[in-house]
Amino acid sequence: MPKQKTHQGVKARFKITRNKRVLARKSHANHNLSKKKPARKRTFQIPKVITGKISKQIKEN
Numbered sequence: 001m002p003k004q005k006t007h008q009g010v011k012a013r014f015k016i017t018r019n020k021r022v023l024a025r026k027s028h029a030n031h032n033l034s035k036k037k038p039a040r041k042r043t044f045q046i047p048k049v050i051t052g053k054i055s056k057q058i059k060e061n
Contacts, residue, residue: 006061007061010058010061013025014050014058015047016058016059020059021049021055022049022050022051022054022055022058022059023047023048023049023050024047024048024050025044025047025048026043026044026046026047026048028044029041029044029045
């Protein structure tokens with residue numbers, strides 16, 4: 001039976017670290033940035049760690 005292909009959307013949106021943690025970009029960082037405070041915009045730069053059942057599903061894809 002052939003290997004299952006990786007889902008390209010998952011590959012583009014998430015990164016799996018060496019310790020098997022799932023990282024994703026934070027939302028709300030693309031437009032209407034003039035009304036958002038600089039401190040809030042800086043927090044968008046830090047990737048979010050995904051946990052729970054969702055991280056398990058992402059690792060399978």
